Amino acid sequence: MQTASLRIEPADVMSFLPLQQAILHITGSGWENGTIILLDGAGHEYLREKARSDFPFTIGGALGRQTARLLDQQGAIAGELEFIVDCSTQLHDEGGVYQALMEAVLWTMMSWSQDNPVSTINHGGRVYQFFVNWVFDHTLIMKGMKYFWPDLKDAIDFFADTQRADGMIWENCHPATPDYNYFDWKFNYDNFVQKIGDGFWQLRRAPVESHVEQYYVEGLYCTWKATGDTVWMQSKLDSAMRAVRYITKSPYRWSEKYNIVHRGFTIDTWDYVSDDQQRISGSGFVVYLGKNEFGAFHGDNTNLILQCRNLAEMLKVAGRAEEAPEFEKLADDVEMRLNALAWNGNFYTHWIAENPDYKPDVGVDMSSQVSLSNAYALNRGISHEKCVSIIKTYQRIRREMPSSSPGEFYGIYPPFQKDFTMNSPGMVWEYVDGGVLTVVGGELAHGAFEHGFETYGADILRRLKAIADRYRGYMPCTLRGKAIEAPERTFQTLSIKNQANASHSNTAPEVPLWSTQQYLNLADLPTGKQEFQGVPFQVLDPAQSPYRSCMVLSRQSPYPPQLSLPAGAKAASIYLLNAASNINSRTGTASMLITLHYADGSSHSQDVEGRTWYCPTDSKYDKSGPRGEDTYRVAWKKSTPDEQECGVYATGVNNPHPEREIASLELSVGGARSKWLILAVTLSSAPVFFAPYDDLSSGIPDGWTGSVIYALIEGLAGVKDIGTAFGRTYLTPRWESADVPSAEVTVRYPASDGYCSYKYRAREHKLEVEFTGSAESFEVQILMRPHFRVQNARLNGHHIKTTQRKIEESSYLVLPSVPRGVHRLEVDLA
Structure with a gap:
């Protein structure tokens, strides 16, 4: 019979936190020589002490419904109280630097994909949830998201449910239609594409990719660890074994020469081959046996080694220990062969061709290149001595890299100077070809913490936090590896005085106005010789007679649909100080046309996107680059009394024939209602260039930065x-x-x-x-x-x-x- 009453403080909480201080207040009689026992959410006792009327204690143990139990002197229950203990992942460091870093990466993982942390696929009567509907990306993002997100099994279930009969794992699944599409065309050989869901979903596998099965097993292993669901894990083991065996049996994945994993000539683990190989296969994603070159890439193999060992661990836990030696032996054999082939004493050589006569012209000594999977190898169980060498290699890169680089964690360093231009953006120091990848920084930091370079690991995290600070608490995955230098160039302004047919001001006697709206005009635009976004322009003064200060083109009266402007000079590019109105609401632009008439009688025409003068904007706050490809910028804008903005753009147009003299420029308006305003025209001796706003590059999902969370939590x-x-x-x-x-x-x-x-x-x-x-x-x-x-x-x-x-x-x-x-x-x- 319970004779005492228990009350807990604080009393106004729904649940308590681990390590929170609480007080039990005991009233009633018969308990004075009794004992307090605390049981955690799993029923385990974590405290037993002599009872007191006011009993302070620290909460801990398993989460869930915990029990404070009061026993009397005879051991009978004199009173009992239940309370809930719950928590979430939190990090609070004095100074807040690393807390802010974790919050920035969490926000990035949650928001990068159209502000949604997950995507879904409806298949076979089930809705599957993914961080990304690519097994590779999903697994990378899960490194961070597993600490914040409850639903992890769906992605692995989906790729297991759709596994090809021979064990191959599909790389991704995308919405489609029953109509024939590009991937049906390019991937249909050897069954690398398949429609499901009556043709409205498409399973794809880039033939060049040789890492997919490894990431599938890694995803299974990490999901099992986070969920603790061994029964579920057991149900996937046959699928995982088939996936690994597929690697060793498929000629697309396994090298008969080296007896390890091989692939086409790509940059590290990426999914497109070099230009010379694309000319053979017709696509960056495609490789043909007997036609394309294959070679051993270390990252495919270090991950196979780790995942074979993870698979063996799962088999042992599942009571199938007799099957584990097959995969332990495969791991040991591949490790021995890989080290003999690719370890150069300091790091793993990027890619080693099977054909000794294949020597592509890439503009760099390939034996000197350090590719990103060296950082991943730090966390894949390679020897401590090798880890130390790799870490010291990255420290060397930091000393040698361009002074403008945001970090030593490159996609590949030094980058390819040639032969990797056909896939966007196709530029050196961008994307994986010399871009700096914060996901690699996370892997490098984690490895540094584990192998005796803790101060270096903490420094990497601080520098990653500085990157997130520059992007307003958001962690971009890809940054440019070297600042773009402004080209040497000269400019020549062209006079539009004789072609001007309107005024950009708010009043002009007997002259058409660009805008008749009281506040939405450009009367405040500086005139005379002005520089906007690094380009000089000569802007006419609308207050001076004859008050015509701009060219306006339209198919609506009183404006002409086209005008011709004399040039009489050579130029590599043309800059227009311009804006548009009545644009396409869907695209945000209006279609315009510029025709270059050359002195030799030839001509070249190309489209120009006219952009709205109302609330003008450009790439300044975009979350992806590359910035070096910007062809327009907001040149000038102003606030209006009615709290709007209006302004104009500097738009660059490249001339495909800079060696030819341009006799004249013909400017034409496109849409039936569109208006195109041209305030000034300038020729340049160099291709279009605008100084980048920042160092963003492109091509990689920002959610991959989950590795930074992994480095914070496991490392620091x-x-x-x-x-x-x-x-x-x-x-x-x-x-x-x-x-x-x-x-x-x-x-x-x-x-x-x-x-x-x-x-x-x-x-x-x-x-x-x-x-x-x-x-x-x-x-x-x-x-x-x-x-x-x-x-x-x-x-x-x-x-x-x-x-x-x-x-x-x-x-x-x-x-x-x-x-x-x-x-x-x-x-x-x-």
């Missing part, structure tokens, strides 16, 4: 799941490397109740760590301050024997394995 914060659902947890705080004296960290898998939470505080001669979680055991190692030694260590008030682990120049305090519960570690330093 040091919370690593070595079981499933944090059933066993490595706790290795490395805040010392970042000069952070205190931090509070909670890491949670929303797909399960697995979590770990700790509070860290370092003072000059004392270190304190309070920690708890859902783990059955904790393996605790703490990065120590250089030149300090442990004088005394206490766990929960009791002396504990510790050891020291050295890795490179770093020293870690190591505790014996700590069982489940709430724990407080105090370390005195000398």
Whole structure:
């Protein structure tokens, strides 16, 4: 019979947090010599103490419905109270630098794809959810999103459900129609494309890609770890084994010469081959056996090695240990062959051709190139010695790279100067060909933390945070690897005085106006010789007689639909100071035409997009580049009294024949209602160039930056799941490397109740760590301050024997394995 009443404070909360302080208030009688027991959400006891009327305690253990139980002196239940414990992934560091970084990357992962964190596919009566409907991208993004998102299984289920009979995993699935399309045409050989859902979804596999099955197994493994659902994992093992066996049996994936994974000649793990190979295959995505060149790329193989070992681990847990040696042996064999073939003593050589006579003209010594999968290799189980060499290689790149580079974490460095131009953007120092990839920065930082370069890892994260700050709390994945330099050029302004037929002001005697609206005019536009966006223009003054200051073209009276402007000069490009009205509301532009009439009698015509003068905008706030391709910019704009904006653009047009003299420019308006305003025209001796607003590049989903979360949580914060659902947890705080004296960290898998939470505080001669979680055991190692030694260590008030682990120049305090519960570690330093 319960004789006591229990009340908990704070009382005004829906749920409590791990490590939160609470107080039990006990009233009633018969309990005075009793005992308080606290049971976590899994029913495990994590505290037993003598009862007091006011009983303070620290909450911990498994999440869910916890119980505070009061036993009387005879062991009978005298009172009981239940309360909810819940949490989410949080990181709070003193100074807030790394908290801000995590928030920026989380926002990026949540918003990058049309402001949606997930996409869906409806197939076979089920709606599947993905971070991206590509198995490769989904798995990369899950590195960060698994700490914030509850639904992880769908993507793996989908790719398992649609797996080809021979074990091949489809790379992606996109909406389609039953009509024949480009991929039906290009991928139909050897069944690399398939329509499902009555033709309204299309499964695709770029024939050149040799990494898909590895990322499928990685996705399965990571999903199992986050969910803790071993029964679900068991149901996917046959599919995973078929996928790995497909790699070793398919001539598209397996090299008979090297007996490891091979692929066509691509940049690292990318899905398009070089220009010379595209001329053979007709597409960047396509390779033909017996026609295209194949070679060994290290990243496909290091990931196969890791995923074979992950698969063996899953087989053992699933009670199928007798099948694991097949994959352990494959991993060992591939590792031995890869190291013999591709390890050059400092890093893995990018791509090694099977044909010794294939020597493409790429403008760079390929043996010197460091490709991005070297950073990934740091986290794929290669030897510590190799990791140290790779990290030092990246530090060397940092010393050597262009001073304008945002970081040493390149797609490939040095980049290809030739032979990779046919896929957009096709420019050196952009995208994967010399672009700087923040996803690689995350992998590099994680590897640095794990291999004794913790200060370097923290520095990378700080620099990544600075990148996010530049982009208003958003983390772009791809940045230009070297600043674009303005070309040497000369300009020649052309006079439009004799062709001017209107005024851009708000009043002009007997002269047509560009706009008759009181506020929406351009009367404030500076006149005379002006420079806009780096280009000089000669702007006529509408206040001077004859008050005609601009050319207006339209198919509506009183304007002509076209005008001709004499040039009499050579030019590589033409710049127009211009704007348009009555544009196409769907495209945001109006179709215009410029025809270059050359002195030799030839001509060239090309379209020009006229852009609205009302609320003008350009690429300044776009989230993708490359900026070097901008062909127009807002040149000038003003606010109007009625709180609108109007303005004009500088638009560049390249001349395909700069060697020919341009006799005249013919300008024509397109749409029936469109109006085109031209205020000035300037010729340039160089192709169109506008100084970039920033260093954004293009081509990679920004959600890939989930690797930065992974580096923050496992690397700097040091919370690593070595079981499933944090059933066993490595706790290795490395805040010392970042000069952070205190931090509070909670890491949670929303797909399960697995979590770990700790509070860290370092003072000059004392270190304190309070920690708890859902783990059955904790393996605790703490990065120590250089030149300090442990004088005394206490766990929960009791002396504990510790050891020291050295890795490179770093020293870690190591505790014996700590069982489940709430724990407080105090370390005195000398």
